[in-house]
Amino acid sequence: MKPPAFAYAKARALDHAIELLGVDGARLLAGGQSLIATLNMRLSSPSLLVDINGIGGLEGIALRDGRLEIGALVRHVQAERSAEIARHAPLIARAMPHIGHAAIRNRGTLGGSIAFADPAAELPACLVALGGEVEIAGPEGRRTVAADDFFKDLFETALGPRDVLTAIRVPAATADTRVGFAELARRHGDYAMVGLAAAARADGKAPKDPRLVYFGVGTTPVRARKAEAALAGGSLDQAVAALAQDLAPQDDVQATAAVKTHLAGVLLRRVAQQLEAA
Amino acid sequence: MKIVQDMPPVLSALDRPNSYIGRSVPRPNLARLMQGRGQYVSDVVLPRMAHVAFARSPHAHARIRAIETGRAKSAPGVIAVVTGAELARVMTPWVGVLTHLKGIKSAPQHALAVDRACWRGEAVCAVVARSRAEAEDAIELVEVDYEELAPVTDAETALDPGTPVIHPDLGDNLTFERRHEAGAPDTAFAEADEVVEATFRFGRHTGVTNEPRAVVADWNPGEQRLTVYHGTQAPHMMQNLFAKHLALEEHQVRVITKDVGGSFGIKVHTYADEMATVALSKLLKRPVKFVADRIESFVTDIHARDHRVQARVAVKRDGTITAFEIDDLTGIGPYSVYPRTSGIEANQVVNLTGGPYTCPNYRALARVVFQNKNVMCQYRAVGHPIATAVTEGLVDLAAMRIGMDPVEIRRRNLIADDAYPTSGPSGIRFEQLSHHASLDKVLAMMDYRALRAEQARLREKGVHRGIGLASFIEVTNPSAAFYGVGGARISSQDGVTIRLDAQGAIICHTGVTEQGQGAEAVIAQVAASAFGVPIARVRVVTGDTDNTPYGGGTWASRAAGIGGEAAWQAGKALRANVLAVAGSILQAAPESLDIRNGTVIDRETGRERIGLDEVARVAYFRPDTLPPGFQAELMATRHYVPRAWPFAFTNGIQASLLEVDVETGFITLLKHWCVEDCGTVINPQLVDEQVRGGVVQGLGAVLFEHCLYDERGQLLNGNMADYLVPMACEMPDIAVGHVVSPTADSELGAKGAGEAGTAGAPACVMNAVNDALAPLGAATITEMPITPSVVLRALGRV
Amino acid sequence: MSPHLVDIRLTVNGEPVNERVEARKTLVDFLRDDLGLTGSHIGCEHGVCGACTVRVDGVVVRGCLMLAAQCDGARVETIEGVSDTGEIADLQEAFEKRNALQCGYCTPGMLLTAQELLARGGVPDRSAIREHLAGNYCRCTGYHAIVDAVESVAETRSKG
Incomplete structure (x- = not known):
C-alpha cells in the first residue's frame, strides 16, 4: 500500500502554484489528510503534487466588512481554538470537535475540507448553511463562488484543475443569529452517518430564514428546502415530514436510506431546539 | 524490579519466601516497547532483502486463463515475477483436515492460486522487487485473464442442489457436520411449560491486529538453511509446516519470533501469501519480506464468527431449564484453514452451548459449508461468544417468558459450586467451576439492586437503560485432545529450560511465546519463585526454534497454565541441582539448604551460606575443587502437558450497563463488569488486563465489527474507516473481579484467562440492549453487531 | 534533479538530516526505512489507526499522511527521541506500572498523543482523555489501563 510514483513541487506563491497546476495530471496538496490516504491506496495517481503549505498569507482568520474570512491553510486545530471563529462563526466552532482526531486536526486544513468536498464531512455543510462563499485564485484571476453553487457532485466542486481555493468567507454572526449542529457518527471523529448544520435568525417564535443543510445523505451537502419552509412556517412536525421529499439518501454500508431519513428527522428535532435557544 | 501492587489473592504452599506468584510484577519487556525499541518482524531488514507484493483476484470465483508477466518483469526494480504454477514446483499444497473431526473435508490449497481463484483477495501472482513500492508498481502491470465463475456466497443455500459445488472433487459444499444428542430432548421439549425459540446471527468479523501479518524468509543455500522471522504464535508449528512443504528437514528451518504486534488467534494459521514468501526465498536464494498492508489484511487475515444458530430452550414455570437445542450453520470460505481446520469453531459451539447449566437434555447440529469468501478460522475465544450468546440469550428469553428475574433463573440453573467434578450438557468435563460464587460477586460489585432501582427511576424520565448478564465457560490449557489426537503436529506440551549464568542470574528458554499478554513476565515470576532469585535476575528467551524447548506457543490460553507449570518444575529442578553443588562446596546436606533472594541459605534458620555467584564461579571455573566424580548440572529442563483433563475449563460472568437512545438507536456503554475464575492467579494485573482487552474485543463484535459482503462475494468495507474497530471514546471502564478455583492437574493450579472477556461480552451487551428495549414492546434482538439500524428495526421505527 | 526525487534538510530528534527521497515516500516510511527509526509503526496507512504518530514542528501528526x-x-521528533530526552519518562513509567500496553505496537503513537494532551496542563477527566486518544487504535488493552495511566500522570504533574 505505497503511493504510485509522482513528482513533488513546493509552490512559493499563489501564482507559482497556479503555474505548476498547469502540468497535466497535477494535483494540489494542502493538509493532505484525505489526499495522501487515497494516494496510499492508489485510488488516485497524480503526475505532480503541488504543495501549497509554504504559501504565506493563507492562514489568517479575520473579520472584514461583516464577514469572517478564514484562510485556506487554517488548520482544524487553529479553527477549534480561534476566538474569532467562536464569536463570529459559532456554527463552525460547534462542528470542529466532531472532525477527525487530534493528529488529523493538527494537519488538516479548512480549505482542504471544503475543496475535497466529502459529502459526509461537516465543514461543507456548515459553509452552505451559513450562506458562505469560496474565494478562488485561478489562471484567469480571482473569483468568488457562493457556497450554494460550489458543491457540484460527489467530490466535484466549482474548482477547476488549475484553481486554488484561497479562503472561505461567512457572514459574521449577529445578535439574532441562531445556529444548530448535530451529527450521528458511530465513533467519535468518524465521518457522519447523518449530520445537520443549520443557521437561522431569531424572530419571535419560529426561526426566520432557516437554512438546514444535511451531510452524509447525498453526493453533496443537501439543503432541505421544504423542511426549511415548514420550519419557517412554525411547524416542526411538517418540517420533519418534508424531509422525505427533501432528502434522497442512498443505502451505504452504515445504514439504509430509510434509516438515514429517520435519523435526519431526529436530528432536525434536536437542532430545531438549538435554533430556538437564545 | 519494583512490585507495583501487592495483593496476592491466593497464598498457597507455592508461596515460597520470595514468591512472586500472585503479585502484579511489571512485565520485563515494557521499557523497550515504550521507547520504540521493539523488534517486530515489520522492522527486520537483512542484507540483499527483497520485497514481495501480490496480484490478488478481484473476483470471488474465477478461472485463471492466463497470466501475462512480461511488462511486470521489465518494470524498474523488479527481481522476479512468479505465478502459482511456477511456485508449485517449489512448494507443495496442503489440505486443512484433522482426523478427530470426523468426515471433515477440504481441497488442496496452493501458496499462489493455480488455475482458479476461490475468493476475492486470493493471491494469484507474486512480484518480488527492491522495494515494496516498486513491487506494487509492477503488480499493476501483471495482466491476469480471468473467466468469472458463479460465486457461492450464501451459506444458507450452499448445500442446495442447484448451487455450484466449489470443489467438484469433494462432491458437495459441506466441509463438516457434527450431530450431538444427550438425554431425551424431545421428551423435555414436549413436557416443558414453555419453549422459547430464536435465531441468532453473528456477523463475520476479523482480528485487525495492529501490526499486520509479517514474515521475512531467508534461505541460505550455503548453509542449506531457512531462517524465517515470523510474526506467529506458534514457531515450532510453523517450522514443521515450512519444512514439510518445501521438502526440508525440520532442523533445516529456524523460525524466529521477536515482538509481535497483536495476534488474537489471527497469527496461528497457515497463510498462502506467507507460505509463498518463504517459497520465493528458496526460489530466489535471498531474503524476501512480506508485510500485509491493511487492505490485504481485511481480505486475507482469517475471519471468524459468521454463524447462524436456530435455537430453542425448554423451561418449567419454576424456572428449571430442561433442554437446549441448536442448529448452527457457518460458511468458512473456500478452504478449511491449515493445519487447525475451520471446523473447530462450530465444534466448539456444540461443545459449549448450555455449558454453565445443569441441563441433561441437549441436541445440536452444526454444519460447516464452503463459500467464495475469505477463509474463516480460529480467532480469540473460538466459538465461545457464539455459544455464550445463544445460551444466555435463551436463558434471558426464558426468564422473560415466565416472568422471572434474569438473576433468579441463573441461580436456579447454574451448576452448583459443590457439584464438581461434573459434565456439561455436551459431555465436556469440568474439574471445578464457581458459577454461583462468581454470580454473587458480580452482583455485589455492580450493586445490582441499586442499578435496577435506578433503571426504573430513569425509565419514567424517558431514559432507557439496560442491564445484562452472561455466565460463561472458557476452554484453556488444552491437552493433546485439541489438535494432536487429530493428527496435527501441534504441540500441546511445552517446556522450559533454566540455566544458571556465571554470575548467579538465570536464563529461561521456553516454547511459549510472547504476544503482549505477558507470557515472559509469567515465566519469569514462576521461575524466580521456584528457584529463589529476585525477578530482576531472570531473563526469558522465547520465540526461536533453535534456542527454545519444543513447544506449542501461545493459543487457547495455554502459556501461563502450561508454560508456567513447566517453569515451576524446571525452577525446582535447577534449585535441587544448585543445592547439590552448594552442599558439596559447603559440605552440607543439600536438603538442609534452600535458595532465597539469590543466596543459598540454611533452610531452617534462614542464615545466608553462599551466594549463587560463588556457586556458579566454583562450578564453572574451579570444578577441580569439587569432589571427584561430582558433576555440576546448572541447567535443567522440564516439560508439562495436562493429562488428567482434556481442557482446564474456567468460568466467569459478565455484566453490562448501557443506555439506548431510542430515537437514534445509538447505544452508550456505561460500565462493564467481569468476574472470572482462572484458578491460581500468577499476576493479577496481567489477568485483569487480559480480561479487559478481551471484553473490548467482544464489545467490538457486538456493536461495531462486521465484514460486509455483497452477493458477488465482494467485501464492501475492507478498510479501517469503514470496518469499525472499538476506539477509546466508545468503550466503558471495566471492573474485574476474581474467584479462585485452582486446577489440581498442575502444582501451580493456574488456568488460562485469555478468552474470558471476548467470550462473554457480546452476550451480556445483547441481553442489556433487550433489557432496555423490552418495556417498549420492541422485538428481541438476536443479531450482531447491534447497529443503530438493528435497534431502530426492533423498535419498529424504520 | 528528477522531480520524483526531492532533497530535504530537516532535524530528526535534534540531529540534522540531509537526504534525497522519493517524492512519494511517506514520512513514516522515511523514518523507518531511511533512518532506521522503527519505533514509529505502520498499522493502516490510511490515517485511522495512529500507530505512525510522530511530532512535526511540535504537534502530533499521522506519519502516513505526510510526505x-x-x-x-521541519523539526521531526519520534518516540526514540522523546524517550532519550526524558520528556515522557513519567508517562512511560505510568504505562509500565499500569500495564497500559500489551503488544506495544500502538504504544509509541499512544504516548506521543497522550503527551500532547498532558502538555496542555490540568487534569482532564476520563472522557476527555478517551476523546483525545480516540484516533489511536489499541487492540490489546481495551483502553482502560491507558486512560488510568494518562490520568495518573495528569494528576501527578498538576501537583508538581
Missing part, C-alpha cells in the same frame, strides 16, 4: 518531501525544514 517526507514535505518535511524540508
Whole structure:
C-alpha cells in the first residue's frame, strides 16, 4: 500500500502554484489528510503534487466588512481554538470537535475540507448553511463562488484543475443569529452517518430564514428546502415530514436510506431546539 | 524490579519466601516497547532483502486463463515475477483436515492460486522487487485473464442442489457436520411449560491486529538453511509446516519470533501469501519480506464468527431449564484453514452451548459449508461468544417468558459450586467451576439492586437503560485432545529450560511465546519463585526454534497454565541441582539448604551460606575443587502437558450497563463488569488486563465489527474507516473481579484467562440492549453487531 | 534533479538530516526505512489507526499522511527521541506500572498523543482523555489501563 510514483513541487506563491497546476495530471496538496490516504491506496495517481503549505498569507482568520474570512491553510486545530471563529462563526466552532482526531486536526486544513468536498464531512455543510462563499485564485484571476453553487457532485466542486481555493468567507454572526449542529457518527471523529448544520435568525417564535443543510445523505451537502419552509412556517412536525421529499439518501454500508431519513428527522428535532435557544 | 501492587489473592504452599506468584510484577519487556525499541518482524531488514507484493483476484470465483508477466518483469526494480504454477514446483499444497473431526473435508490449497481463484483477495501472482513500492508498481502491470465463475456466497443455500459445488472433487459444499444428542430432548421439549425459540446471527468479523501479518524468509543455500522471522504464535508449528512443504528437514528451518504486534488467534494459521514468501526465498536464494498492508489484511487475515444458530430452550414455570437445542450453520470460505481446520469453531459451539447449566437434555447440529469468501478460522475465544450468546440469550428469553428475574433463573440453573467434578450438557468435563460464587460477586460489585432501582427511576424520565448478564465457560490449557489426537503436529506440551549464568542470574528458554499478554513476565515470576532469585535476575528467551524447548506457543490460553507449570518444575529442578553443588562446596546436606533472594541459605534458620555467584564461579571455573566424580548440572529442563483433563475449563460472568437512545438507536456503554475464575492467579494485573482487552474485543463484535459482503462475494468495507474497530471514546471502564478455583492437574493450579472477556461480552451487551428495549414492546434482538439500524428495526421505527 | 526525487534538510530528534527521497515516500516510511527509526509503526496507512504518530514542528501528526518531501525544514521528533530526552519518562513509567500496553505496537503513537494532551496542563477527566486518544487504535488493552495511566500522570504533574 505505497503511493504510485509522482513528482513533488513546493509552490512559493499563489501564482507559482497556479503555474505548476498547469502540468497535466497535477494535483494540489494542502493538509493532505484525505489526499495522501487515497494516494496510499492508489485510488488516485497524480503526475505532480503541488504543495501549497509554504504559501504565506493563507492562514489568517479575520473579520472584514461583516464577514469572517478564514484562510485556506487554517488548520482544524487553529479553527477549534480561534476566538474569532467562536464569536463570529459559532456554527463552525460547534462542528470542529466532531472532525477527525487530534493528529488529523493538527494537519488538516479548512480549505482542504471544503475543496475535497466529502459529502459526509461537516465543514461543507456548515459553509452552505451559513450562506458562505469560496474565494478562488485561478489562471484567469480571482473569483468568488457562493457556497450554494460550489458543491457540484460527489467530490466535484466549482474548482477547476488549475484553481486554488484561497479562503472561505461567512457572514459574521449577529445578535439574532441562531445556529444548530448535530451529527450521528458511530465513533467519535468518524465521518457522519447523518449530520445537520443549520443557521437561522431569531424572530419571535419560529426561526426566520432557516437554512438546514444535511451531510452524509447525498453526493453533496443537501439543503432541505421544504423542511426549511415548514420550519419557517412554525411547524416542526411538517418540517420533519418534508424531509422525505427533501432528502434522497442512498443505502451505504452504515445504514439504509430509510434509516438515514429517520435519523435526519431526529436530528432536525434536536437542532430545531438549538435554533430556538437564545 | 519494583512490585507495583501487592495483593496476592491466593497464598498457597507455592508461596515460597520470595514468591512472586500472585503479585502484579511489571512485565520485563515494557521499557523497550515504550521507547520504540521493539523488534517486530515489520522492522527486520537483512542484507540483499527483497520485497514481495501480490496480484490478488478481484473476483470471488474465477478461472485463471492466463497470466501475462512480461511488462511486470521489465518494470524498474523488479527481481522476479512468479505465478502459482511456477511456485508449485517449489512448494507443495496442503489440505486443512484433522482426523478427530470426523468426515471433515477440504481441497488442496496452493501458496499462489493455480488455475482458479476461490475468493476475492486470493493471491494469484507474486512480484518480488527492491522495494515494496516498486513491487506494487509492477503488480499493476501483471495482466491476469480471468473467466468469472458463479460465486457461492450464501451459506444458507450452499448445500442446495442447484448451487455450484466449489470443489467438484469433494462432491458437495459441506466441509463438516457434527450431530450431538444427550438425554431425551424431545421428551423435555414436549413436557416443558414453555419453549422459547430464536435465531441468532453473528456477523463475520476479523482480528485487525495492529501490526499486520509479517514474515521475512531467508534461505541460505550455503548453509542449506531457512531462517524465517515470523510474526506467529506458534514457531515450532510453523517450522514443521515450512519444512514439510518445501521438502526440508525440520532442523533445516529456524523460525524466529521477536515482538509481535497483536495476534488474537489471527497469527496461528497457515497463510498462502506467507507460505509463498518463504517459497520465493528458496526460489530466489535471498531474503524476501512480506508485510500485509491493511487492505490485504481485511481480505486475507482469517475471519471468524459468521454463524447462524436456530435455537430453542425448554423451561418449567419454576424456572428449571430442561433442554437446549441448536442448529448452527457457518460458511468458512473456500478452504478449511491449515493445519487447525475451520471446523473447530462450530465444534466448539456444540461443545459449549448450555455449558454453565445443569441441563441433561441437549441436541445440536452444526454444519460447516464452503463459500467464495475469505477463509474463516480460529480467532480469540473460538466459538465461545457464539455459544455464550445463544445460551444466555435463551436463558434471558426464558426468564422473560415466565416472568422471572434474569438473576433468579441463573441461580436456579447454574451448576452448583459443590457439584464438581461434573459434565456439561455436551459431555465436556469440568474439574471445578464457581458459577454461583462468581454470580454473587458480580452482583455485589455492580450493586445490582441499586442499578435496577435506578433503571426504573430513569425509565419514567424517558431514559432507557439496560442491564445484562452472561455466565460463561472458557476452554484453556488444552491437552493433546485439541489438535494432536487429530493428527496435527501441534504441540500441546511445552517446556522450559533454566540455566544458571556465571554470575548467579538465570536464563529461561521456553516454547511459549510472547504476544503482549505477558507470557515472559509469567515465566519469569514462576521461575524466580521456584528457584529463589529476585525477578530482576531472570531473563526469558522465547520465540526461536533453535534456542527454545519444543513447544506449542501461545493459543487457547495455554502459556501461563502450561508454560508456567513447566517453569515451576524446571525452577525446582535447577534449585535441587544448585543445592547439590552448594552442599558439596559447603559440605552440607543439600536438603538442609534452600535458595532465597539469590543466596543459598540454611533452610531452617534462614542464615545466608553462599551466594549463587560463588556457586556458579566454583562450578564453572574451579570444578577441580569439587569432589571427584561430582558433576555440576546448572541447567535443567522440564516439560508439562495436562493429562488428567482434556481442557482446564474456567468460568466467569459478565455484566453490562448501557443506555439506548431510542430515537437514534445509538447505544452508550456505561460500565462493564467481569468476574472470572482462572484458578491460581500468577499476576493479577496481567489477568485483569487480559480480561479487559478481551471484553473490548467482544464489545467490538457486538456493536461495531462486521465484514460486509455483497452477493458477488465482494467485501464492501475492507478498510479501517469503514470496518469499525472499538476506539477509546466508545468503550466503558471495566471492573474485574476474581474467584479462585485452582486446577489440581498442575502444582501451580493456574488456568488460562485469555478468552474470558471476548467470550462473554457480546452476550451480556445483547441481553442489556433487550433489557432496555423490552418495556417498549420492541422485538428481541438476536443479531450482531447491534447497529443503530438493528435497534431502530426492533423498535419498529424504520 | 528528477522531480520524483526531492532533497530535504530537516532535524530528526535534534540531529540534522540531509537526504534525497522519493517524492512519494511517506514520512513514516522515511523514518523507518531511511533512518532506521522503527519505533514509529505502520498499522493502516490510511490515517485511522495512529500507530505512525510522530511530532512535526511540535504537534502530533499521522506519519502516513505526510510526505517526507514535505518535511524540508521541519523539526521531526519520534518516540526514540522523546524517550532519550526524558520528556515522557513519567508517562512511560505510568504505562509500565499500569500495564497500559500489551503488544506495544500502538504504544509509541499512544504516548506521543497522550503527551500532547498532558502538555496542555490540568487534569482532564476520563472522557476527555478517551476523546483525545480516540484516533489511536489499541487492540490489546481495551483502553482502560491507558486512560488510568494518562490520568495518573495528569494528576501527578498538576501537583508538581
